[in-house]
Amino acid sequence: MSRFRSRYGASPLHLLLVLCSFALTGYAGIRLLAGAEPWKVVIWFVAAALLHDLVLLPLYTVTDRAAQTLVGERREPATANEASRPAKGWINYVRVPVFLSGVLFLTYFPLILERVSHRFTLYTTLSTDVYLGRWLLITAALFAISALTLLIRMGRSRPTREPSVDRSGATRPGPGKNDPGHEPAP
Numbered sequence: 299m300s301r302f303r304s305r306y307g308a309s310p311l312h313l314l315l316v317l318c319s320f321a322l323t324g325y326a327g328i329r330l331l332a333g334a335e336p337w338k339v340v341i342w343f344v345a346a347a348l349l350h351d352l353v354l355l356p357l358y359t360v361t362d363r364a365a366q367t368l369v370g371e372r373r374e375p376a377t378a379n380e381a382s383r384p385a386k387g388w389i390n391y392v393r394v395p396v397f398l399s400g401v402l403f404l405t406y407f408p409l410i411l412e413r414v415s416h417r418f419t420l421y422t423t424l425s426t427d428v429y430l431g432r433w434l435l436i437t438a439a440l441f442a443i444s445a446l447t448l449l450i451r452m453g454r455s456r457p458t459r460e461p462s463v464d465r466s467g468a469t470r471p472g473p474g475k476n477d478p479g480h481e482p483a484p
Contacts, residue, residue, distance in 0.1 A: 391448040395440035402433060406455055 300308075306313060330339045370388050401411065408414050409429040 362389075362393065364388060388448065391444045395437070397442045398440055399433075399437040402436060406433065 302310060330336070333339065366389050369392065403410060406429060409418075409426055409435050412426045412430070414426055
């Protein structure tokens with residue numbers, strides 16, 4: 299087993315999972331390309347890759363850099379001798395809801411923008427006029443949860459004060475360290 303790990307670099311289970319994922323991908327590719335017009339699938343795949351790499355990636359990279367500049371999170375990379383410590387990460391509390399909201403929008407944009415044919419309503423008996431409001435509510439909830447999580451994190455990481463000493467020489471707990479049975483000296 300150790301010989302296999304040293305040659306392959308991981309466990310046999312990892313190799314099995316990789317081979318299964320390749321088999322599943324191959325099966326899906328064969329099924330997609332076995333349709334009546336396989337060239338449309340190839341064109342869609344290439345166009346999606348080009349759209350992502352040439353348009354969307356630079357767009358959200360620039361947007362992320364602008365958000366980092368506005369929030370003040372931009373840091374220079376750590377040098378080799380500098381101790382690696384994590385950044386405050388406030389920008390992640392904006393990135394996550396934006397990403398999730400964006401994925402929902404990209405998935406359901408025809409319904410959100412009401413750009414579906416009348417057949418959608420006939421087949422599903424669902425109205426398309428509720429999707430924009432629901433997407434906005436989900437987006438607001440994602441940002442609210444993110445803001446609440448950030449506030450909780452900031453509250454937990456707040457530094458505590460040292461105990462203060464009064465005139466009699468007795469120590470009293472500082473703010474945030476109140477003992478329920480302790481009465482402050484008059």
